[in-house]
Amino acid sequence: MSTASEHAGEAALSICEALLLALKDRALLPEHEILGVLRDAAATHENAVGTDLETERHRAVADLINAIIAGGNSVRRL
Numbered sequence: 001m002s003t004a005s006e007h008a009g010e011a012a013l014s015i016c017e018a019l020l021l022a023l024k025d026r027a028l029l030p031e032h033e034i035l036g037v038l039r040d041a042a043a044t045h046e047n048a049v050g051t052d053l054e055t056e057r058h059r060a061v062a063d064l065i066n067a068i069i070a071g072g073n074s075v076r077r078l
Contacts (some may be wrong), residue, residue, distance in 0.1 A: 013064075017068075020034050020038075038065055038068060038069050039069065041065050042062045042065040042066050042069070043062075045058040045059070045061040045062035046059070046062045
């Protein structure tokens with residue numbers, strides 16, 4: 001069963017992806033800078049410290065961001 005927090009996370013991800021696409025479509029940010037933003041976000045979570053549970057959550061977030069990068073969805077690579 002999904003929680004309100006999970007729904008909020010999915011909504012935030014969708015909004016951010018839409019914003020990145022709009023920035024690229026309007027030539028406000030080139031693809032390499034959008035990828036840089038995503039890589040920076042992933043690195044922040046990969047390097048986060050905390051309890052085992054916190055570290056596990058950060059790792060899951062980093063894995064998701066890296067999957068987005070690998071899939072190319074946020075930058076519509078052709």
